[in-house]
Each structure stands twice: as structure tokens, then as C-alpha cells.
Amino acid sequence: MLKLFSWRRSSLHTLSPDSGIPSFRLSPLSLLYISRFLSQFTSKCLSEDIYDPPFSPASNTQNPNKKTQKKKKKNKDQAQLDCKKTQEFPLKSDLPFDFRYSYSETNPSVEPIGFREPPKFSPFGPGRLDRKWTGTCAPAEQLVDLEKVVEERNKVLGEPLSDEEVAELVERYRHSDCSRQMNLGKGGVTHNMLEDIYNHWKRAEAVRIKCLGVPTLDMDNVCFHLEDKSGGKIIYRQINILLLYRGRNYDLKNRPAIPLMLWRPYAPIYPKLVKNVADGLTFEETKEMRNRGLNSPPLMKLSRNGVYVYVVHKVREAFEIEEVVRLDCSHVGANDCKKIGAKLRDLVPCVPILVKDEQLILWRGKKDPTQNSSSLMELTTPLMPS
Known part of the structure; x- marks a missing residue:
């Protein structure tokens, strides 16, 4: 055992009083710190690189995923720049109807008596749309020939589907586990819902729409606005489940441009629903x-x-x-x-x-x-x- 630990005895050697220097004894921890300091000092002096270990920065070989992450970030940034270049503001849309937050849950004939926010704040963003926001809608400024609109929609729809084709589409999209499904809530047929419909039509011929809440009181109104605003056709209707077909000649590149609403506008103030005295009664x-x-x-x-x-x-x-x-x-x-x-x-x-x-x-x-x-x-x- 003494031979094995001979190095420890030599390192803890004490000086003799005859040398004239006061005697002292070093602990093992202090020796360890001194040895580390000396090794680092010598390595710095001898090495040509200033950033030599243990203080050198981490090399790229330790994390190879960083290169791929940087490439992904660059690709995303380039895609965003390309989108900004292609989108020239203000956006112009040739759709023949007025842009509203909800098409099925608003009555254009009833005028509001006040607004909860100034009408100048457009939900499409400042300077992003060529139409003016009136507080309830963004009306179309150009007059549109309705006959031409109907002809173009009939061309996109093409010939009516046969019973076999309808049955095949219904069997494919009517089930609850269908991936091409949209939920229609209390907002009804909203403006941004049209963009979601076109996104589903990129990879599917029909969209399954599940209606819930207040709009289900008048399903005929919901079906009318879905067909009128999207240009598709409802081929299946079962209580609150609808299937909206895009048409035989649907072209993704020539679809209409729909500017998105960046936020939900505050609902205007309408007259009271319940009067103090009902009409015809005291x-x-x-x-x-x-x-x-x-x-x-x-x-x-x-x-x-x-x-x-x-x-x-x-x-x-x-x-x-x-x-x-x-x-x-x-x-x-x-x-x-x-x-x-x-x-x-x-x-x-x-x-x-x-x-x-x-x-x-x-x-x-x-x-x-x-x-x-x-x-x-x-x-x-x-x-x-x-």
C-alpha cells in the first residue's frame, strides 16, 4: 500500500526547520487546483489558437441540426418576402357582393342606430383593400353584370352530377371522421369561411359542413349564402350536415381572390328586440x-x-x-x-x-x-x- 501511494507522500513533503523557511503543508484540494491552473496556463502559451479548449466556442459538429434550422429559417423568410412582393396593396377583388363579417346572420335592410367603434377602422387593415368600410360592410364599388356571373359559375360547375357520382361523393365525405370538415357556429357563413372552403377544395372535390347553434333555425338561408358566396353547389343535406361541391371545371389558379379580415369587427347597435308595450296591445x-x-x-x-x-x-x-x-x-x-x-x-x-x-x-x-x-x-x- 505504501508503494502505491508514494506519489501522495512526496507531494505532501514538509520543509525542515534548518532551511530557515517556515514549514507549511498543502491540502489535496489546493494541489488539485494548482495543477489545473498550470495545465491551462501551459496549454494557452504553447497553443497558437487563442480560443483553445477549455474556453473555445462550441464547434458546429456538436449540433449538426443547427445548419438545417438556419436553412429552414432562411427559406421561411424568403417565402414571406415573396408573398409580400406578389401581394400588392390595396387588393382588388371582382366579387359581386358586399363584404360582411357574417352573411347569413345579418339583415342588410335593417340599419343600425349606432356603432361601438368608429366606422373608419376597417377589419381588413389600413390600406389593404380598395373598398371603403361603412361600419357594417365593404360595398362593391363597380357594377357587375349578374348574367355573366351566373354564366361563369355554370361553366365552373359543368354538367350536373349523376346519381352514382353523387352517391360516391356522399359516401366519401358524409361521415363524422371525414378530414375535410368545417364547423359552422353562431357566426354563420362568415367572410373568412370562404377562404377555408377554397383551401379544402385544393385537395378535395367536396367539403363537409356541420352546422350548429342559431343559424340552424333557417337552414335554407345558410344553404343559399354558401352557394351564392362560394360558387359551389350543395349535393347533400341531412338535418344540419351539408356537402358543398366545387364543380367539374374548378380551377385552383383562377379562383377568386378573397381578402381576409384581420379581426372581428364589433357588432353595431340595433333597435331593441322587446318593446315596453307590444304593438296592438296596451x-x-x-x-x-x-x-x-x-x-x-x-x-x-x-x-x-x-x-x-x-x-x-x-x-x-x-x-x-x-x-x-x-x-x-x-x-x-x-x-x-x-x-x-x-x-x-x-x-x-x-x-x-x-x-x-x-x-x-x-x-x-x-x-x-x-x-x-x-x-x-x-x-x-x-x-x-x-
């Missing part, structure tokens, strides 16, 4: 109608983001017997409850007289005696033989 009568509706059992209980396809039909049937109907919207939300009341007012038609605690009270209005007499005449007159 204050006491409206109060009595409201109390009767609150105490009556609910006709339906609506769920949040549900499918409201049959609500209009059931409300019309209920108004044939009852004068006031209550809809339970406790899980829908106050904002959606008001939207449902506004849609039912135009579709049924009826008069919303109360929206309280997410309960919607509807009054059928005063019936005209001429309508009742005409309906009775139709029932009593016998059918003529053909």
Missing part, C-alpha cells in the same frame, strides 16, 4: 301576457350550440292552439337567446314580448279575420275532379 295587456307566458310550461328546452331545425315548425303549431309560448333557453346564453327571438320574429312570424332569466316569451299577434275566413273556405270547398 301596457296592462302586455303585462298580463308576460305573466301568462312565465307561468305556462315551456314548449321546448333548447341546449347550447344545439340543432334548432324544428323549432320554427313547432312554434307555428303551438300558435294554432295557444296565444303565448315560452321557450326555455337556460343553457343557451342571454346573447343567443336574443338572436333566437329576432330570427323567430321574422320566420314564424311572431312578437317577442319578454326575455328574462334566459326565458323567451313569444306572442303570436292579433289574427286577421280575413285569414280565418279564407282558411275555412278552403277547408269547406270540395275538390274539383281532374
Whole structure:
């Protein structure tokens, strides 16, 4: 053992008092630090490179992925520069309709009474579109010949599909696990949704659209705006599931340019949905109608983001017997409850007289005696033989 650790005994050698120098003893740690310092000092002096180890920067061979990352970043930067060069602002679009945030959930005939933000702030960005933003839409400035638009759309659609072709497309895209699916929510047919449809049409002939929420009250309106704004055709409709076909002669390079909305604009202020006194009634009568509706059992209980396809039909049937109907919207939300009341007012038609605690009270209005007499005449007159 002494032979093995002889080096340690020599390093810890003490000086004799006869030499005239005071004796001291070095610890193992101090010797270790001194040896490291000397080795580093000698390596620096002898080496020609200033940045020699252990203080040299890391070489590229240690991380080979850095080169590939730099190349990817350069490619992305070049792609962005190319896109900026190709996009010349302001963008010009030849689409014949006015640009709105939502096409199916807004009524152009109803003018707002105020705005929550100045109309000068365009959601398309400053100077990015050749159309002026009015607060609700960006109207088309040039007059468009509708006949030519219809002819061009018919050319893109081509000949109508046969039953076998329709069945094949339906079987391919109608299932819930379809990768080419879009969800249509309470915003309805929005402007940016058109760009998503064209992106799906790059690699698929049809798009599966699942509709939920308030727009499902009027599915005919949703189908009309999808076909009118995108230029496609709906080949399948099952309750709230739609298939939108792009056409036989669809060309990706010649598709219309759609400028994107950079943010969602604030909704303008519209007149109140519920008046203090309903038209055709006095204050006491409206109060009595409201109390009767609150105490009556609910006709339906609506769920949040549900499918409201049959609500209009059931409300019309209920108004044939009852004068006031209550809809339970406790899980829908106050904002959606008001939207449902506004849609039912135009579709049924009826008069919303109360929206309280997410309960919607509807009054059928005063019936005209001429309508009742005409309906009775139709029932009593016998059918003529053909």
C-alpha cells in the first residue's frame, strides 16, 4: 500500500526547520487546483489558437441540426418576402357582393342606430383593400353584370352530377371522421369561411359542413349564402350536415381572390328586440301576457350550440292552439337567446314580448279575420275532379 501511494507522500513533503523557511503543508484540494491552473496556463502559451479548449466556442459538429434550422429559417423568410412582393396593396377583388363579417346572420335592410367603434377602422387593415368600410360592410364599388356571373359559375360547375357520382361523393365525405370538415357556429357563413372552403377544395372535390347553434333555425338561408358566396353547389343535406361541391371545371389558379379580415369587427347597435308595450296591445295587456307566458310550461328546452331545425315548425303549431309560448333557453346564453327571438320574429312570424332569466316569451299577434275566413273556405270547398 505504501508503494502505491508514494506519489501522495512526496507531494505532501514538509520543509525542515534548518532551511530557515517556515514549514507549511498543502491540502489535496489546493494541489488539485494548482495543477489545473498550470495545465491551462501551459496549454494557452504553447497553443497558437487563442480560443483553445477549455474556453473555445462550441464547434458546429456538436449540433449538426443547427445548419438545417438556419436553412429552414432562411427559406421561411424568403417565402414571406415573396408573398409580400406578389401581394400588392390595396387588393382588388371582382366579387359581386358586399363584404360582411357574417352573411347569413345579418339583415342588410335593417340599419343600425349606432356603432361601438368608429366606422373608419376597417377589419381588413389600413390600406389593404380598395373598398371603403361603412361600419357594417365593404360595398362593391363597380357594377357587375349578374348574367355573366351566373354564366361563369355554370361553366365552373359543368354538367350536373349523376346519381352514382353523387352517391360516391356522399359516401366519401358524409361521415363524422371525414378530414375535410368545417364547423359552422353562431357566426354563420362568415367572410373568412370562404377562404377555408377554397383551401379544402385544393385537395378535395367536396367539403363537409356541420352546422350548429342559431343559424340552424333557417337552414335554407345558410344553404343559399354558401352557394351564392362560394360558387359551389350543395349535393347533400341531412338535418344540419351539408356537402358543398366545387364543380367539374374548378380551377385552383383562377379562383377568386378573397381578402381576409384581420379581426372581428364589433357588432353595431340595433333597435331593441322587446318593446315596453307590444304593438296592438296596451301596457296592462302586455303585462298580463308576460305573466301568462312565465307561468305556462315551456314548449321546448333548447341546449347550447344545439340543432334548432324544428323549432320554427313547432312554434307555428303551438300558435294554432295557444296565444303565448315560452321557450326555455337556460343553457343557451342571454346573447343567443336574443338572436333566437329576432330570427323567430321574422320566420314564424311572431312578437317577442319578454326575455328574462334566459326565458323567451313569444306572442303570436292579433289574427286577421280575413285569414280565418279564407282558411275555412278552403277547408269547406270540395275538390274539383281532374
